[in-house]
Amino acid sequence: MDPPDAYSPPGIDRVALTEMHPFLRQLCEEHALLSAEVRVVDEAVLSVQKTGFTKQVESKLLGFCQVLDRDFIPHSRREEATLFPLLHERLIADGEHSKGRVPTTSVDLMKADHLEVIRLAAVVVCFLKIGSRLPDGAATLVVRDAAMRHAKSLVDLLRLHMFREDNIVFSSAHRLICAEELDRVQSGEWLYRGSRR
Numbered sequence: 231m232d233p234p235d236a237y238s239p240p241g242i243d244r245v246a247l248t249e250m251h252p253f254l255r256q257l258c259e260e261h262a263l264l265s266a267e268v269r270v271v272d273e274a275v276l277s278v279q280k281t282g283f284t285k286q287v288e289s290k291l292l293g294f295c296q297v298l299d300r301d302f303i304p305h306s307r308r309e310e311a312t313l314f315p316l317l318h319e320r321l322i323a324d325g326e327h328s329k330g331r332v333p334t335t336s337v338d339l340m341k342a343d344h345l346e347v348i349r350l351a352a353v354v355v356c357f358l359k360i361g362s363r364l365p366d367g368a369a370t371l372v373v374r375d376a377a378m379r380h381a382k383s384l385v386d387l388l389r390l391h392m393f394r395e396d397n398i399v400f401s402s403a404h405r406l407i408c409a410e411e412l413d414r415v416q417s418g419e420w421l422y423r424g425s426r427r
Contacts, residue, residue: 236390236393237390237393239398242397242398242401243401243405244397244398244401245400245401245404245405247396249404250400250404251403251404251409251412251413251416252416253313253412253413253415253416254313254400254403254404254412256416257305257309257313257395257400258395258396258400260301260305261392261395261396263301264297264301264302264305264388264392265389265392267294267297268294268385268388268389270290270294271290271291271294271381271384271385272385274286274287274290274291274381275287275378275381275382275385278378283371283374283378288358288362291354291358291377291381292355292358294351295351295354295355298347298348298351299351302347302388303348306344306347309340309344309395310341310344312415312416312418313403313415314337314340314341316407316411316415317335317337317399317402317403317406317407318335318337318338320402320403320406320407321335321336321337321402321406322335324406326402336394336398336399336402337399339394340391340394340395340399343387343391343394344391346387347384347387347388347391350380350381350383350384350387351384353377353380354377354380354381354384357373357374357376357377357380358374358377360373361373361374361377
C-alpha cells in the first residue's frame with residue numbers, strides 16, 4: 231500500500247484558475263513565473279550529473295537564490311500578512327484542521343514551507359561561496375556536492391509548495407472567503423481582527 235502521490239492528493243476539490251478571485255489568480259500567476267525559474271535550476275542540477283560542476287551552474291544557482299530573495303520572499307510575506315490569517319480562521323471554523331490540542335491547518339504547512347525555502351536557499355548560497363574559496367580540490371567537491379543536494383531539495387520543495395497552494399490552499403480560500411473580503415484583502419484595506427495564536 232503506497233501513500234498517495236503528493237501531486238494527486240485524495241479528495242482535492244480544485245478550482246479552475248479562471249474561476250478564482252483576481253487576488254488568488256495573481257498569486258497563482260506569480261507562481262507560474264517562479265516555476266519557469268525552477269525549471270532552469272532543475273536543468274542546471276541535472277547537467278552537473280552529466281558534465282560536472284561549472285561556473286555557469288554556479289551562476290544559475292546564485293541567480294535563482296537572488297530571484298527567491300527578490301520575488302518569493304515578498305510574495306510569501308504578502309500571503310502570510312493578508313490571506314493566511316483569515317484563511318486559517320476559516321479552515322478551523324470549517325473543521326479543516328488537525329485534531330491536536332493546538333489546531334493546525336494547511337496555512338501552517340505553507341508558512342513552514344516558506345521558512346524552509348529560505349533556509350535551503352541560504353544553505354545553497356553559503357556552500358557555493360565556501361566552495362569557491364577552498365584551496366583543497368577534494369574539499370571543494372564535497373562542499374559543491376552538498377550545495378547541489380540542497381539545491382535539488384530546494385526546487386523539489388518549491389515545486390510541491392506551489393502545487394499545494396495553487397490547487398489546495400487557494401481553492402480553499404476561494405470556497406471559504408467571499409469575494410468582497412478578498413477584494414478588501416487585495417486592496418490592502420482589510421485588517422486581520424481575528425484571534426491571535
